[in-house]
Amino acid sequence: MLFRSRKTYQSLSDEELVQVYKDKSSSVVIGEIYTRYGHLVMGTSMKYLKNKADAEDLTMQVFEQLPNKLVSHNIQRFKSWLYMVTKNECLMLLRKKGRLTTEITKELESSDELHLKEEKEVQLNLLEEAITTLKDEQRRCIELFYLEQKSYQEIVSELKMDVNKVKSAIQNGKRNLKLNLETRNEFKSAI
Numbered sequence: 001m002l003f004r005s006r007k008t009y010q011s012l013s014d015e016e017l018v019q020v021y022k023d024k025s026s027s028v029v030i031g032e033i034y035t036r037y038g039h040l041v042m043g044t045s046m047k048y049l050k051n052k053a054d055a056e057d058l059t060m061q062v063f064e065q066l067p068n069k070l071v072s073h074n075i076q077r078f079k080s081w082l083y084m085v086t087k088n089e090c091l092m093l094l095r096k097k098g099r100l101t102t103e104i105t106k107e108l109e110s111s112d113e114l115h116l117k118e119e120k121e122v123q124l125n126l127l128e129e130a131i132t133t134l135k136d137e138q139r140r141c142i143e144l145f146y147l148e149q150k151s152y153q154e155i156v157s158e159l160k161m162d163v164n165k166v167k168s169a170i171q172n173g174k175r176n177l178k179l180n181l182e183t184r185n186e187f188k189s190a191i
Helices: 002-010 014-024 027-049 052-072 078-096 102-131 136-147 152-159 163-184
Strands: none
Touching (some): 014 052, 052 078, 102 136, 136 152
């Protein structure tokens, strides 16, 4: 029975796993999360703590605290959230041990910038995919207005459309993009 449950959980997305844990409090879910991300938590811990024993202890601490944190937080992007939890735990340990230095602080800041750039890249890729699902008229107006930064009048003359129709296509395209992205539960922001 346990093997069957584990196999079922393997096919779920991270966000679905979190929801299953909130619904059932299953330790098998925590095990699946550990299987997926234990090495990332350990790697992040090693990066900041630079001590294998401390990193192993902190990794176990993160996964021991995970059940309570899953229940008490609203998590949209699990991998990013887990990275931030791990980083914060590392910072707290370094502060506690008096080893938080300027060098580590600068390294953390540059790491955060890189992480944010990676997240933004993922979001832009999702947005590009979603744009291709729009009706041709909406897609073209969105591309011209937002990507090529053309004015309404430039779009009207290029597409030979009425200005109200261009405005409507842009508005409807934005709404459809937002719905598409929210439905996929991969990207939630105002467009």
